[in-house]
Amino acid sequence: MSEQKTTVAGPHPSAPADHSTESKAAPLQDFLRGPAGRSLGLVIALALLFVVGAITSGDRFLNLENLLTILRLASITGVISIGVTFVITAGGIDLSVGSVMGLTTVVATMASVQLAATQSSWILMVLVALAVGAAAGLINGVVIAYGNVVSFIATLAMLVGARGLAELISGRTTQIVSNRDFLQVMRAELIGIPILIWIFAVVALAGWFLLNRTTFGRRTIAIGGNLEASRLAGIKVRRHLVYLYVLAGLAAGIAGIMMLGRTTAGTSTHGLLYELDAIAAVVVGGTLLIGGRGTIMGTVLGVLIFSTLTNVFTQNNLDTSVQALAKGSIIVVAVLLQQRFAARGPRRGRRT
Structure with a gap:
């Protein structure tokens, strides 16, 4: 018995050391491939952009007013990107969110809507914008889920249709917001930070939790x-897809407000x-275009990267x-990295 044990252990004297090395390397590899590791890479990229901005522009870039400008620039695109993140995570696409946002601004500033808001409350304008966004998302969802139309085609049709409807309603003219209460609220600041940035933060936190x-x-x-x-597991896939596109439409409505x-x-x-800006931010943030992995934190960082790049x-x-x-190059690199991750996925198992 003792000779057999010696014979078995003899040819592999270095095995324990190899296992030790692998056990030390595995946690680091898992961290880098995980959500925290991907977010760390985006944080480093954002920090490098800040360094470039500080070197090339000095105090003009680093002053508080300019930093708030970056956040304000990111806020509207960021809210749209949160909604798009959910759609892409589920393996879909929504090309209509920009046009839907434009439509919500037109409908909410119609003379009849503003008159009713003046007689009642400015909140009516907000509710109208949200309702228009949700309705557009509902149409997208029903056509895609129950009409079996490819999401690219369905939302492309909505992109064209919503923009055309907005032009018909407005007569291709600019409609000025006359409700002072609405403007006062939307221009307010909380502890020195504009309300638009707070809205973006709240939407991002809600999206992350959801x-x-x-x-x-x-x-x-x-x-x-x-x-x-998912369908075989009992998930009502069609109904869920409708919910996702309604969510994206609501995000477009909030962005319109x-x-x-x-x-x-x-x-x-x-x-x-x-x-296109929203999809770019989502992809750069680490959400897979093929679906199955989504990250709200990555989307927020992606929006901030593009906003900071524009500011620089x-x-x-x-x-x-x-x-x-520069933006195009960043998007190409992000997609190439995604393809590399997707190629490794079947061998290591997908993480979400």
Whole structure:
């Protein structure tokens, strides 16, 4: 018996040391591949942009007013991006959020709506904008889930339709917000921070909680990971998809309210190409385009990265074409990294 034990152990004297090395490396690899590791990379990228801004622009970049400008610039796109994150996590896409946002600003500033808001409360304008956004999202969801139309085509149709409807309602004119109570609230500050930034923070926190701490979020991730398996597991996939697009529409409605507060006008041109900025921020943030993994924190960091990049270019009076080229390069790198992660996924198991 003792000779057999010696024979078995003899050929592998270094095995314990190898296992020790692997056990030390595994936690680091898991951390870097996990949500915290991916967020750390985005934080480093954002910090590098701040360093570049500080070096090239000095005090102009680092003063409080400019930092608040970056956050204000990020707030409206950020709210839209939160809604888009849920849709992409489930394996879909929403190209209509920018046009829907423009439509909400037009409907909310119609003369009849503003008159009714003046006679009752400015909250009526908010409710109208939210209702319009939710209705557009509901149409998207029903067409996609029950009409079996590909999300790209359905939301592309809504992109064109919502923009056209906004032009018809407004007559391609700018509608000025006349409700002073609404403007006073939307221009208010809390402890020196504009209300638009607070709205973005609240929406981001609510989105994080919904995606990471609720059954709704787990079902969203499951549908993106494997739609058919989710259906067989008892998840009402079609109904859930409708909810997701309504959520994206509501986010567009909130963004429309914020845009009215910032510009004091409703117009069909509001939100032009915002859907592309939102999708870019979501992808750069680490949400997989193929679905199955979503991160609200990553989306927020992605929005801040693009907002800071725009500010750095503006501070240095650089050509907008160069800025577009830089954004495009960042998106390509992010997608390539996603493909690399997706290729490793089947071997190591997908993490959400």
